[in-house]
Amino acid sequence: MNYIEKIKKESNSADDYIYKEIKLKNNKINTINIETITSSEDINNFILKRISILDNLETDSLTNYLFNYLPATTTEEITDYDKLKSKLLNGFTIIIINDKNVLAIETRRDLTRGVAEASYERSILGPKDAFIEHYNTNLGLIRRRIKDINLHIKTIELGRSTKTKVGLLYLKGIVKEDLVNKTYKRLQKINLDGIIDSNYLKKYLNDSKSLFPTIKGTERPDLASTALLEGKVVLIVDNSPEVLILPTFFIDFFHTSDDYYQKPINVTFIRIIRLISFIIAIFLPAFYVAITTHNPDSMPINLLLSFQSQRMSVPFPAFLEAILMIIAFEILRESDIRIPSSMGTAISILGGLVLGDAAVNAGIVSPIMIIVVAISAISGLLIQSVEAINSIRWYRFLVIILSSIFGYYGIFLGIILILTNLADTKSEGKDYLYPFAPINFEEQKDGILKLHNQGEKHRNPILSDNKVRGK
Amino acid sequence: MKKILILILLFMLTGCSSYIELNDLAIINTLGLEKVNDNYKLYASIVNIKEEESLEPEIETYEIEGNSLNQIVDNLSLTLNKKIYMSHLNLLIINDTIKTQELDEIINFFINNNETREDFLVINTNNLEKVIKNSKFQQINDLVENSSRETSKTIYTTMYDVIKNYYDKESIYLPYIASDITLEGLKEFKNNTYKEIKSDDVIYLNYYLNNIDTYKYSITCHNNQNKYLYLNILTSNTSNFKNELLITNEIKIISNDCNYNQDEINNLFNNNLKSNLTKYTNKKITIKNTIRGTYEN
Numbered sequence: 153m154n155y156i157e158k159i160k161k162e163s164n165s166a167d168d169y170i171y172k173e174i175k176l177k178n179n180k181i182n183t184i185n186i187e188t189i190t191s192s193e194d195i196n197n198f199i200l201k202r203i204s205i206l207d208n209l210e211t212d213s214l215t216n217y218l219f220n221y222l223p224a225t226t227t228e229e230i231t232d233y234d235k236l237k238s239k240l241l242n243g244f245t246i247i248i249i250n251d252k253n254v255l256a257i258e259t260r261r262d263l264t265r266g267v268a269e270a271s272y273e274r275s276i277l278g279p280k281d282a283f284i285e286h287y288n289t290n291l292g293l294i295r296r297r298i299k300d301i302n303l304h305i306k307t308i309e310l311g312r313s314t315k316t317k318v319g320l321l322y323l324k325g326i327v328k329e330d331l332v333n334k335t336y337k338r339l340q341k342i343n344l345d346g347i348i349d350s351n352y353l354k355k356y357l358n359d360s361k362s363l364f365p366t367i368k369g370t371e372r373p374d375l376a377s378t379a380l381l382e383g384k385v386v387l388i389v390d391n392s393p394e395v396l397i398l399p400t401f402f403i404d405f406f407h408t409s410d411d412y413y414q415k416p417i418n419v420t421f422i423r424i425i426r427l428i429s430f431i432i433a434i435f436l437p438a439f440y441v442a443i444t445t446h447n448p449d450s451m452p453i454n455l456l457l458s459f460q461s462q463r464m465s466v467p468f469p470a471f472l473e474a475i476l477m478i479i480a481f482e483i484l485r486e487s488d489i490r491i492p493s494s495m496g497t498a499i500s501i502l503g504g505l506v507l508g509d510a511a512v513n514a515g516i517v518s519p520i521m522i523i524v525v526a527i528s529a530i531s532g533l534l535i536q537s538v539e540a541i542n543s544i545r546w547y548r549f550l551v552i553i554l555s556s557i558f559g560y561y562g563i564f565l566g567i568i569l570i571l572t573n574l575a576d577t578k579s580e581g582k583d584y585l586y587p588f589a590p591i592n593f594e595e596q597k598d599g600i601l602k603l604h605n606q607g608e609k610h611r612n613p614i615l616s617d618n619k620v621r622g623k
Numbered sequence: 624m625k626k627i628l629i630l631i632l633l634f635m636l637t638g639c640s641s642y643i644e645l646n647d648l649a650i651i652n653t654l655g656l657e658k659v660n661d662n663y664k665l666y667a668s669i670v671n672i673k674e675e676e677s678l679e680p681e682i683e684t685y686e687i688e689g690n691s692l693n694q695i696v697d698n699l700s701l702t703l704n705k706k707i708y709m710s711h712l713n714l715l716i717i718n719d720t721i722k723t724q725e726l727d728e729i730i731n732f733f734i735n736n737n738e739t740r741e742d743f744l745v746i747n748t749n750n751l752e753k754v755i756k757n758s759k760f761q762q763i764n765d766l767v768e769n770s771s772r773e774t775s776k777t778i779y780t781t782m783y784d785v786i787k788n789y790y791d792k793e794s795i796y797l798p799y800i801a802s803d804i805t806l807e808g809l810k811e812f813k814n815n816t817y818k819e820i821k822s823d824d825v826i827y828l829n830y831y832l833n834n835i836d837t838y839k840y841s842i843t844c845h846n847n848q849n850k851y852l853y854l855n856i857l858t859s860n861t862s863n864f865k866n867e868l869l870i871t872n873e874i875k876i877i878s879n880d881c882n883y884n885q886d887e888i889n890n891l892f893n894n895n896l897k898s899n900l901t902k903y904t905n906k907k908i909t910i911k912n913t914i915r916g917t918y919e920n
Binding site for chain 1: 643
């Protein structure tokens with residue numbers, strides 16, 4: 153059975169598979185391409201027009217001619233059927249010459265959108281461009297920033313059906329080689345039929361049981377470039393607008409790319425605010441539950457009376473009230489993400505204002521609980537990583553349960569649990585709480601604090617042996 | 624298994640039972656205690672919350688009698704159908720019917736009640752019912768606190784001080800509030816009896832106890848009864864040595880109509896202080912003053 157018959161059979165004669173037979177005087181040329189992923193214009197202009205002027209050449213000479221003179225960026229000679237299929241599915245046009253020689257010529261159609269603005273990692277001062285779903289564009293966005301021959305890429309194709317191209321980027325001479333090798337070996341071990349997005353890789357590269365993410369995804373090329381310059385590795389996955397940065401430390405979720413474009417004193421202030429928000433996001437509802445159910449003695453009498461008057465008409469225990477409100481907020485948040493943006497405002501008004509006010513008037517929740525949950529929820533959104541926000545959600549529930557059973561003691565128990573969990577977490581073998589545990593005083597200058605230009609001058613010693621930048 | 628064991632231990636070793644909803648609390652703000660016919664009579668001011676936030680919380684006073692304090696508190700809890708909550712107790716008012724035996728029971732009650740603090744004010748009055756019903760805690764607290772801080776004419780006595788002095792077998796000094804809610808000095812409880820100390824004498828007691836914050840002092844001029852020397856005692860420290868009482872004062876002259884010089888002011892002030900302190904001590908009294916201000920009017 154020749155190649156064409158085989159493909160027709162295996163693809164079940166799919167509509168978008170285009171088969172063309174060109175009969176010349178002495179030669180027969182067949183072309184196969186998939187209409188939906190190839191550019192018809194390129195095929196017409198650069199392949200078919202050229203082929204039509206050829207005639208008297210022998211099969212091998214014709215193959216050589218097409219191989220060398222067709223104006224395509226990638227031309228490959230195919231010798232086995234599997235490779236033929238792979239190229240065909242990757243947007244190549246297959247040229248079969250006299251049922252003997254096979255060439256694959258790149259005629260990929262550009263199915264991606266243009267480089268757009270970052271959607272969830274917004275920046276005020278920094279660059280606005282963001283990664284898109286196209287591997288080469290994403291790589292280009294990084295290469296445009298790092299014009300260094302030492303920017304190396306190890307590529308691998310993952311996914312039995314999807315054949316997704318994954319690129320492992322690192323800066324040779326800066327990165328520790330074992331990090332590159334370890335990550336590449338892990339990638340090689342992934343055995344899946346499909347890698348649809350970079351997030352698919354996270355669970356295979358993550359060896360931690362912590363709820364906090366140990367791999368950071370970013371849509372910002374400047375952040376990915378900064379990570380490479382620090383000695384981290386970056387994974388670009390085709391069809392994914394988010395690249396992965398490894399390893400990731402806990403403190404990385406409190407840093408944004410804006411931090412390096414502003415005065416250090418302002419950055420220090422906002423980082424402290426982020427840390428406080430993180431603490432509020434997890435502990436505020438639990439603290440409220442603890443003081444209203446176990447430790448009212450720690451409140452000033454006026455506040456106690458205010459809380460008591462607000463809770464008078466609420467039939468639920470404070471714990472249940474807190475859980476109900478948090479779930480209501482999560483429903484609102486999820487619906488806000490899923491619904492079309494045109495309906496977002498309506499939902500916000502209905503959910504936030506109408507339902508909130510009505511719930512208080514109906515005596516289902518107390519106004520103070522709405523304030524507590526709202527502050528906690530808003531504080532949790534200061535961190536840009538979606539996964540980090542989700543982990544905050546679970547820790548919030550955990551601490552609320554503990555505080556409703558044990559009061560303040562439960563909150564401290566929660567703090568101990570979270571801290572031990574974080575201290576036990578590793579990201580690519582590196583301590584997650586670094587530079588706090590193990591402590592490194594030099595790195596504190598770009599931890600919660602940001603001292604003048606420290607981050608730009610020195611590299612993290614556990615990421616790179618090449619510690620001083622600019623040498 | 625280990626995790627389950629840890630969880631069981633946690634539940635057994637911690638305050639699971641302390642769970643209480645805010646609305647199930649009867650917050651007691653002020654307590655009044657007296658002995659009537661071998662029974663305790665307790666007045667409890669309870670903060671009654673109204674749902675409307677703008678309204679001031681109402682204070683409702685309950686009267687209840689019983690053999691012992693614990694029994695009274697239990698009865699009160701049953702009457703109100705709420706948990707009696709005394710963490711925010713601000714004021715305890717007693718009268719002269721509370722003697723050593725009763726004081727012992729009161730102290731034991733508060734020491735054994737792990738929810739109460741010992742930083743609330745304790746006062747004495749001659750008309751307990753009237754004082755507790757006609758006054759607010761804040762009014763009495765401000766009265767005693769300001770008087771103690773600004774005039775040194777009383778002593779701000781907390782439950783902690785009462786307990787300490789009781790076990791140290793020292794005199795217990797309680798601010799004395801008259802039925803018209805005015806401060807009338809102190810009541811000293813010693814040897815199972817109460818003795819009243821007038822406001823002006825309290826200053827000298829405070830000197831003896833090293834309790835002076837600040838006060839104003841005035842003397843009529845010896846040559847003109849219509850003119851005065853006004854002094855402001857800014858700070859004072861009393862060191863009680865074995866055979867000597869050493870007092871150091873920092874004094875500011877407010878007005879000196881008498882045109883006294885430094886020595887005259889010193890002598891007048893010191894002589895007055897020494898003569899009044901002899902009521903409290905036989906030790907040698909040494910006074911050192913630092914006087915600031917103009918000597919001539």
